[in-house]
Amino acid sequence: xxxxxxxxxxxxxxxxxxxxxxxxxxxxxxxxxxxxxxxxxxxxxxxxxxxxxxxxxxxxxxxxxxxxxxxxxxxxxxxxxxxxxxxxxxxxxxxxxxxxxxxxxxxxxxxxxxxxxxxxxxxxxxxxxxxxxxxxxxxxxxxxxxxxxxxxxxxxxxxxxxxxxxxxxxxxxxxxxxxxxxxxxxxxxxxxxxxxxxxxxxxxx
Amino acid sequence: xxxxxxxxxxxxxxxxxxxxxxxxxxxxxxxxxxxxxxxxxxxxxxxxxxxxxxxxxxxxxxxxxxxxxxxxxxxxxxxxxxxxxxxxxxxxxxxxxxxxxxxxxxxxxxxxxxxxxxxxxxxxxxxxxxxxxxxxxxxxxxxxxxxxxxxxxxxxxxxxxxxxxxxxxxxxxxxxxxxxxxxxxxxxxxxxxxxxxxxxxxxxxxxxxxxxxxxx
Numbered sequence: 292x293x294x295x296x297x298x299x300x301x302x303x304x305x306x307x308x309x310x311x312x313x314x315x316x317x318x319x320x321x322x323x324x325x326x327x328x329x330x331x332x333x334x335x336x337x338x339x340x341x342x343x344x345x346x347x348x349x350x351x352x353x354x355x356x357x358x359x360x361x362x363x364x365x366x367x368x369x370x371x372x373x374x375x376x377x378x379x380x381x382x383x384x385x386x387x388x389x390x391x392x393x394x395x396x397x398x399x400x401x402x403x404x405x406x407x408x409x410x411x412x413x414x415x416x417x418x419x420x421x422x423x424x425x426x427x428x429x430x431x432x433x434x435x436x437x438x439x440x441x442x443x444x445x446x447x448x449x450x451x452x453x454x455x456x457x458x459x460x461x462x463x464x465x466x467x468x469x470x471x472x473x474x475x476x477x478x479x480x481x482x483x484x485x486x487x488x489x490x491x492x493x494x495x496x
Numbered sequence: 497x498x499x500x501x502x503x504x505x506x507x508x509x510x511x512x513x514x515x516x517x518x519x520x521x522x523x524x525x526x527x528x529x530x531x532x533x534x535x536x537x538x539x540x541x542x543x544x545x546x547x548x549x550x551x552x553x554x555x556x557x558x559x560x561x562x563x564x565x566x567x568x569x570x571x572x573x574x575x576x577x578x579x580x581x582x583x584x585x586x587x588x589x590x591x592x593x594x595x596x597x598x599x600x601x602x603x604x605x606x607x608x609x610x611x612x613x614x615x616x617x618x619x620x621x622x623x624x625x626x627x628x629x630x631x632x633x634x635x636x637x638x639x640x641x642x643x644x645x646x647x648x649x650x651x652x653x654x655x656x657x658x659x660x661x662x663x664x665x666x667x668x669x670x671x672x673x674x675x676x677x678x679x680x681x682x683x684x685x686x687x688x689x690x691x692x693x694x695x696x697x698x699x700x701x702x703x704x705x706x707x708x709x710x711x712x
Contacts, residue, residue, distance in 0.1 A: 388619075
């Protein structure tokens with residue numbers, strides 16, 4: 292499991308650049324707000340095209356050397372800063388949205404296993420608008436896990452939560468790291484959070 | 497007739513709205529202005545342009561008659577065409593606003609979950625802008641129901657063929673003792689308009705269950 296990222300992008304007046312390699316379970320991308328951390332994640336996910344550089348995850352070239360895979364072919368499990376649940380689908384509909392796109396054999400975690408893992412059983416018929424922040428973020432994590440990702444991108448998944456919920460989601464992330472062995476790139480501006488979770492820290496400024 | 501006009505003009509409206517909302521191309525401002533032209537021109541002028549373009553000797557009219565056997569002038573199809581052209585800018589505006597309001601970040605999220613652009617459109621973009629499309633249908637329907645100037649210029653006022661509701665009301669007003677039929681026709685237009693408004697509001701509420709989609 293590894294990230295090998297070297298990207299550069301000019302957005303208006305700002306120049307965003309990140310260059311790092313990591314073999315750690317959780318790699319933290321750490322830096323003050325506005326340093327372009329989210330843009331780096333977007334470039335790795337394929338939502339933003341770098342001006343130059345390369346993105347290689349688990350030895351697969353996602354960008355660079357004339358390759359530029361569209362986001363749907365990159366198998367990234369992206370957990371956004373806000374939950375970004377689809378408002379017109381139930382929780383169950385959100386969870387299964389990414390599932391159909393992949394062969395069933397590739398589905399490495401069953402629906403029931405994810406529901407169980409994240410404690411979502413009671414929420415399945417609810418609409419996203421009725422969920423609390425912690426519940427919504429758990430659903431968003433479950434949705435990403437069910438899309439059979441090869442790596443996870445997490446963009447300050449705790450920032451919209453209160454202290455109690457933060458601890459709950461933090462434990463979920465630790466379990467993903469320890470039990471599912473998925474490489475995780477974790478964006479945060481909170482030093483304590485980063486120290487607790489990540490084995491390698493990449494500073495961005 | 498109004499229904500035919502609105503349904504026929506919906507796909508091009510949606511396409512234009514999409515281009516204007518999402519597209520980036522040279523001449524976008526010009527296209528925007530052209531689409532809105534029927535909204536700001538005097539309807540009679542629009543009707544006259546239609547006459548030039550879609551008349552039996554006009555460049556488009558001659559073509560449709562020759563290849564499709566479709567004649568617009570002095571026919572109900574002409575009244576429908578006039579209504580459609582007049583409804584177009586309002587419908588494009590309504591759909592475009594709703595497309596602008598769709599959260600692009602949700603579309604990005606769907607892409608990372610493995611959805612192709614076509615699937616993102618069908619499962620995310622389209623359902624989320626349905627209230628706007630319904631609003632467009634109601635606006636377009638009301639506009640084409642009330643269309644007067646372009647119709648009378650282009651398709652004339654022929655009983656049973658191109659006499660639309662407002663033309664009929666106008667005709668009755670010209671006749672001594674026509675007040676009874678004016679009242680009747682006015683009531684019909686009120687009922688039709690109300691039905692369209694209430695119906696689309698109900699559909700929007702159902703489509704927007706839990707999200708608060710509204711037409712009115």
